[in-house]
Amino acid sequence: xxxxxxxxxxxxxxxxxxxxxxxxxxxxxxxxxxxxxxxxxxxxxxxxxxxxxxxxxxxxxxxxxxxxxxxxxxxxxxxxxxxxxxxxxxxxxxxxxxxxxxxxxxxxxxxxxxxxxxxxxxxxxxxxxxxxxxxxxxxxxxxxxxxxxxxxxxxxxxxxxxxxxxxxxxxxxxxxxxxxxxxxxxxxxxxxxxxxxxxxxxxxxxxxxxxxxxxxxxxxxxxxxxxxxxxxxxxxxxxxxxxxxxxxxxxxxxxxxxxxxxxxxxxxxxxxxxxxxxxxxxxxxxxxxxxxxxxxxxxxxxxxxxxxxxxxxxxxxxxxxxxxxxxxxxxxxxxxxxxxxxxxxxxxxxxxxxxxxxxxxxxxxxxxxxxxx
Amino acid sequence: xxxxxxxxxxxxxxxxxxxxxxxxxxxxxxxxxxxxxxxxxxxxxxxxxxxxxxxxxxxxxxxxxxxxxxxxxxxxxxxxxxxxxxxxxxxxxxxxxxxxxxxxxxxxxxxxxxxxxxxxxxxxxxxxxxxxxxxxxxxxxxxxxxxxxxxxxxxxxxxxxxxxxxxxxxxxxxxxxxxxxxxxxxxxxxxxxxxxxxxxxxxxxxxxxxxxxxxxxxxxxxxxxxxxxxxxxxxxxxxxxxxxxxxxxxxxxxxxxxxxxxxxxxxxxxxxxxxxxxxxxxxxxxxxxxxx
Amino acid sequence: xxxxxxxxxxxxxxxxxxxxxxxxxxxxxxxxxxxxxxxxxxxxxxxxxxxxxxxxxxxxxxxxxxxxxxxxxxxxxxxxxxxxxxxxxxxxxxxxxxxxxxxxxxxxxxxxxxxxxxxxxxxxxxxxxxxxxxxxxxxxxxxxxxxxxxxxxxxxxxxxxxxxxxxxxxxxxxxxxxxxxxxxxxxxxxxxxxxxxxxxxxxxxxxxxxxxxxxxxxxxxxxxxxxxxxxxxxxxxxxxxxxxxxxxxxxxxxxxxxxxxxxxxxxxxxxxxxxxxxxxxxxxxxx
Numbered sequence: 001x002x003x004x005x006x007x008x009x010x011x012x013x014x015x016x017x018x019x020x021x022x023x024x025x026x027x028x029x030x031x032x033x034x035x036x037x038x039x040x041x042x043x044x045x046x047x048x049x050x051x052x053x054x055x056x057x058x059x060x061x062x063x064x065x066x067x068x069x070x071x072x073x074x075x076x077x078x079x080x081x082x083x084x085x086x087x088x089x090x091x092x093x094x095x096x097x098x099x100x101x102x103x104x105x106x107x108x109x110x111x112x113x114x115x116x117x118x119x120x121x122x123x124x125x126x127x128x129x130x131x132x133x134x135x136x137x138x139x140x141x142x143x144x145x146x147x148x149x150x151x152x153x154x155x156x157x158x159x160x161x162x163x164x165x166x167x168x169x170x171x172x173x174x175x176x177x178x179x180x181x182x183x184x185x186x187x188x189x190x191x192x193x194x195x196x197x198x199x200x201x202x203x204x205x206x207x208x209x210x211x212x213x214x215x216x217x218x219x220x221x222x223x224x225x226x227x228x229x230x231x232x233x234x235x236x237x238x239x240x241x242x243x244x245x246x247x248x249x250x251x252x253x254x255x256x257x258x259x260x261x262x263x264x265x266x267x268x269x270x271x272x273x274x275x276x277x278x279x280x281x282x283x284x285x286x287x288x289x290x291x292x293x294x295x296x297x298x299x300x301x302x303x304x305x306x307x308x309x310x311x312x313x314x315x316x317x318x319x320x321x322x323x324x325x326x327x328x329x330x331x332x333x334x335x336x337x338x339x340x341x342x343x344x345x346x347x348x349x350x351x352x353x354x355x356x357x358x359x360x361x362x363x364x365x366x367x368x369x370x371x372x373x
Numbered sequence: 374x375x376x377x378x379x380x381x382x383x384x385x386x387x388x389x390x391x392x393x394x395x396x397x398x399x400x401x402x403x404x405x406x407x408x409x410x411x412x413x414x415x416x417x418x419x420x421x422x423x424x425x426x427x428x429x430x431x432x433x434x435x436x437x438x439x440x441x442x443x444x445x446x447x448x449x450x451x452x453x454x455x456x457x458x459x460x461x462x463x464x465x466x467x468x469x470x471x472x473x474x475x476x477x478x479x480x481x482x483x484x485x486x487x488x489x490x491x492x493x494x495x496x497x498x499x500x501x502x503x504x505x506x507x508x509x510x511x512x513x514x515x516x517x518x519x520x521x522x523x524x525x526x527x528x529x530x531x532x533x534x535x536x537x538x539x540x541x542x543x544x545x546x547x548x549x550x551x552x553x554x555x556x557x558x559x560x561x562x563x564x565x566x567x568x569x570x571x572x573x574x575x576x577x578x579x580x581x582x583x584x585x586x587x588x589x590x591x592x593x594x595x596x597x598x599x600x601x602x603x604x605x606x607x608x609x610x611x612x613x614x615x616x617x618x619x620x621x622x623x624x625x626x627x628x629x630x631x632x633x634x635x636x637x638x639x640x641x642x643x644x645x646x647x648x649x650x651x652x653x654x655x656x657x658x659x660x661x662x663x664x665x
Numbered sequence: 666x667x668x669x670x671x672x673x674x675x676x677x678x679x680x681x682x683x684x685x686x687x688x689x690x691x692x693x694x695x696x697x698x699x700x701x702x703x704x705x706x707x708x709x710x711x712x713x714x715x716x717x718x719x720x721x722x723x724x725x726x727x728x729x730x731x732x733x734x735x736x737x738x739x740x741x742x743x744x745x746x747x748x749x750x751x752x753x754x755x756x757x758x759x760x761x762x763x764x765x766x767x768x769x770x771x772x773x774x775x776x777x778x779x780x781x782x783x784x785x786x787x788x789x790x791x792x793x794x795x796x797x798x799x800x801x802x803x804x805x806x807x808x809x810x811x812x813x814x815x816x817x818x819x820x821x822x823x824x825x826x827x828x829x830x831x832x833x834x835x836x837x838x839x840x841x842x843x844x845x846x847x848x849x850x851x852x853x854x855x856x857x858x859x860x861x862x863x864x865x866x867x868x869x870x871x872x873x874x875x876x877x878x879x880x881x882x883x884x885x886x887x888x889x890x891x892x893x894x895x896x897x898x899x900x901x902x903x904x905x906x907x908x909x910x911x912x913x914x915x916x917x918x919x920x921x922x923x924x925x926x927x928x929x930x931x932x933x934x935x936x937x938x939x940x941x942x943x944x945x946x947x948x949x950x951x952x
Contacts, residue, residue, distance in 0.1 A: 051560050051681055071563045071681050078564040084557035087662040088579045098565035101575065135663030153565055393766035398847055399857035405760040408772070411753045415824055416778055419790035422800055426793055465699050472696040476689055484696065486940045490704045492879070493932035493939075495886025496784075497906040498925040501913050502707040505714055505922075512710065513702075537703055556682060563681045573684075598783025601888035601906070605913065618785035622893060625789065630798055637786045644781045652774075 001062055001156045001189050002027045003048060008057035010043055010213075017043045018054070019213035025157075030183050030190045032200035035210035036236070041193045044210070045159050048191065050074045061156060077150030077188070081162040083142045085134040091145050092117055092130035098153035120148040123182075140171040147179075151186070160192035164199065176203055197237050201225060209233050231343045234274040241317035243273040243290075243310060247344055255312045259289050261340060271344040277305060277320040279339040282327070290335040292317070294327045308333060427638040430631060438635035443611050444620060448639065451617040454528060455596035458535035459543075463589045466543025467581070473544070474551040488545070491538045496601025503534050504605040526608030531616065534602040539592030546588035550581055583658035587651050594647040597640060711929045714922035726912075726923035734900045735908035735924070738816070742904060743884040746823040750880055754831025755873070759865075761832075762839035763847065773836065779828040787825045788893025791818055814896030819904065822890040827880045834876035835869055842868055871946045875939065882935040886928055 003025040010018040018040045025031045033041040046052040048059060050071035058067045066074060086094050093100075095117045099108055108116070121127050124144040134142055143163065150158060163179065164172045180203055183190055194200050200207045201221040208218045211232045217224060228234040235242075245254050247266050252259045252273070259273075292310035299305075303320040306327055310317055319335065327333060393401060427435065438444060473485050491499065505511050507525035509518040514525055524530045554577065562572040600618040608614040617636055624633035683689065716723055726732060757776060761769060779787065794800050795812040805812065812818045846868060850860040866873075888906040895902040897911065905924055912921035 049564055051564070071560075072566050072568060074564075075566065076564055078561065080557040080561055082555065082557060084555065084561035086558065086562075086576055086580075088582075097562070097567070097575070101562075101565065101567040101571045133661055135661065149561075149565065393764055396764055396844075397851060398763050398844060399860075401760055401764050401766075404756040405764075405766070408753065408757040408760055411749075411756075412772075412775060415821070415828055416775065419794050419825065420778070420782075422793040423786070423790045425800070465695070468692055469696050469700065472692050475683065476693060478693055480697075482940070484700060486936050487700055487704050489936055489939065490708060490932065493882045493886075493935040494708065495888060495906050495925075495928045495932070497888040497909050498711060498886070498928045498932075499707055500888075501909060501921060501925060502710045502714070505918070506707060506710050512706070533703070537707065540703065559682050569684055594781050598786065599889075600783065600785045600892070605910075618783050618889065621785050621789060625792060625893065628798070630793065630796075633789055634793065637783075637789050640783055641786060644783070648774075648777075648781045 004060040006058045032204035032207045033193045034200040039210040040213040077155030077158045079160040083146040124148045158188040158190040275340045277318045280319040281336045426634040446612045447617045447620045459593035462539045462543045470544045470547040499602040500605035530606040535596040542591040543588035550584040590647045590651045715926040726920035735903045739905040757832040758835035784889025787890040818894035830880035831876035838872040
């Protein structure tokens with residue numbers, strides 16, 4: 001089933017939790033809502049479920065306007081962050097609950113209930129746990145019971161609120177890939193909320209990045225990671241350094257020296273340059289476009305990361321270099337940009353997003369170009 | 374309770390049986406010693422005196438004394454009405470606790486404070502007040518008098534006094550559990566298609582059941598032993614409206630210590646059973662449902 | 666965590682977490698009616714009955730020397746019983762919550778015991794111990810000590826019925842607080858006594874006051890247990906609740922309700938203070 005979210009807004013006592021959100025989730029798609037806390041992602045999920053009512057806007061389930069439907073009528077499968085299992089019911093009864101509360105006319109026969117619950121428990125690898133109580137299960141098992149319970153009602157859409165938030169790291173990883181496999185198997189239209197970018201990027205067909213009640217960008221994990229369209233997405237996904245620059249007459253300059261970037265039509269004024277740690281080259285001496293001093297270097301996994309203070313403002317940028325290279329602390333280096341994005345501050349609050357192309361001559365051939373601006 | 378005071382681990386060599394785990398904090402010996410001494414003198418010694426007396430009578434003697442018609446009638450009345458009052462309190466206490474924790478309305482804080490009135494108001498004061506209210510010429514009693522319904526000086530009056538003193542036990546036991554109910558449990562039930570009344574009946578009520586039963590047992594135990602608020606309204610007619618605690622006093626005034634001890638022992642046994650049942654309920658629900 | 670108390674004030678179908686307006690109204694009405702009929706009405710009746718014949722008659726009830734001696738006995742008993750139970754409560758809570766020893770839960774159960782004993786039985790056990798036919802009767806007779814039908818018996822019975830109050834308030838509170846604060850004080854070089862006064866006591870002060878308040882209310886209002894051991898000697902062993910009973914049984918209703926109204930005021934003051942303390946306590950916890 002397709003879900004279309006149409007200009008949804010939600011206010012809580014004057015503050016805007018959601019500010020005109022549009023999003024379409026295709027049938028069978030797995031979409032991650034990613035954002036920091038307070039970005040409105042959980043509110044959006046709860047509005048889809050019918051647990052909150054939007055201040056304005058509409059929700060469509062396929063072509064039906066579901067905005068006025070109660071939570072019971074929507075038939076969504078909702079998995080809560082803390083599982084919300086019924087403590088006084090066995091695992092079996094938890095999963096059977098959604099079937100048992102149906103009105104007599106649509107309630108399945110007892111034997112069908114038993115069969116369906118048993119097959120769901122098998123699917124969740126919980127076949128032997130039917131008679132246990134939630135308190136006797138591990139976190140990961142509880143999570144799977146919650147999933148089975150949500151699936152038992154044959155939901156139109158599966159909604160998961162921080163599904164792995166309460167689990168420790170190892171179980172998290174395992175459940176993540178397991179959930180992806182399960183989704184491929186069952187094909188439910190699914191939406192999940194997370195603040196963990198790795199989780200969102202690994203699990204989703206598409207990711208919607210939310211910030212302050214607005215969707216900043218929607219796209220495939222590749223698009224989100226490789227082509228962030230707003231400063232927020234750039235800053236939120238992955239690591240990046242920011243350098244304050246000035247734009248004048250279509251040229252980007254740092255402390256008066258013009259950088260070899262060819263931005264499309266950009267308004268004059270101050271701007272910020274966003275660069276990933278891997279998108280620099282560093283050399284001794286002073287023949288690069290930016291000069292700086294190495295302040296820190298440390299080993300991070302397969303690479304070495306150095307921090308360089310650049311420009312008059314001594315802004316710190318993080319740069320990844322091959323682990324076999326080292327620099328002396330306090331030594332001047334020159335830096336070249338391989339890729340960068342410039343976001344002018346013109347207009348102040350809402351930066352015009354411009355992605356810059358690099359001077360082709362600066363691009364070394366051995367460096368894989370991930371960005372095609 | 375997640376936090377524990379014990380430090381278990383390989384650092385501490387297990388040196389066999391130890392009464393108290395070593396601690397850097399001072400004052401265990403004096404505090405613990407004083408606790409035991411005071412407990413022994415004030416509580417255990419007097420109760421031991423009762424047990425000693427009762428053992429002098431013997432089980433068969435106790436049964437004989439308890440099955441004496443007047444005693445049996447008093448015990449039956451006390452336990453029957455206490456059960457009734459506790460049951461009434463279980464229903465209305467649940468409603469009051471629910472309303473006080475879940476709804477916002479003017480006067481809520483005051484109502485919440487009023488619930489504790491039976492804890493704070495001396496029982497004799499409650500007793501004479503209830504008696505004057507429910508007497509045939511009282512504010513409430515006069516409403517029923519024309520229909521020949523007698524409340525004060527009859528068993529219904531006793532039940533009213535027992536409802537009065539038992540209510541806060543149910544409310545105060547259930548209230549914190551309602552506060553702690555997680556909101557997402559109710560939301561989960563709704564997303565699974567349950568309507569509000571189904572959520573109340575199938576999810577909320579069962580979660581509150583251990584607390585409700587505990588509150589019931591507490592109210593019951595208190596009602597069985599209640600004296601002050603009851604005697605003024607009871608009428609105290611043997612075989613009709615004479616409660617067991619009153620009969621103890623009557624026996625004492627007749628210097629029949631044996632009779633008094635027998636009734637007291639039976640009442641004590643019942644109260645302790647109630648206490649025991651409470652502990653069982655709580656242990657069971659903890660074991661089964663986690664930190665319920 | 667969302668505040669469980671402030672339900673979403675959403676419109677329309679959003680009332681997932683509450684009942685319909687009609688159900689809510691009915692339940693609130695039941696609450697008001699039930700509490701009004703069973704709790705508020707008796708309280709109001711006390712004052713109405715006390716003032717039935719005007720303020721003059723009301724005050725003349727307190728001119729009676731027996732009434733005055735009843736008031737002073739009640740104050741005396743509370744002034745002895747409450748501090749004793751206070752010391753006990755702190756000692757018991759200290760050893761139970763700050764240390765780990767065997768048989769702890771048994772000890773807690775035993776401390777709670779007086780709550781599940783009928784007041785009448787609480788009095789009776791002392792009669793069996795110290796009464797004319799009691800276990801210690803010969804000993805007491807030899808030294809001419811009177812306990813039963815005398816003030817010491819009243820004090821003992823009062824201590825018994827109020828025994829668990831303060832310990833009971835402190836144990837959960839101190840359990841929750843753990844021992845980190847005390848350990849910190851000790852590592853900073855505080856002496857045990859200083860640690861207690863500067864760290865432990867400030868931490869538990871509201872809970873302690875709360876327990877004292879409840880203990881005091883019960884101590885001043887106890888009827889059944891005191892009734893058994895007092896012997897009802899006017900002017901000597903009558904506490905206020907017992908004096909109320911005597912007046913009432915003599916059909917001196919106005920005087921009975923006048924003395925009762927004093928006790929009812931005590932109850933009201935207790936409730937107000939209790940509410941204030943709870944509010945303070947919440948503030949402390951929140952802050």
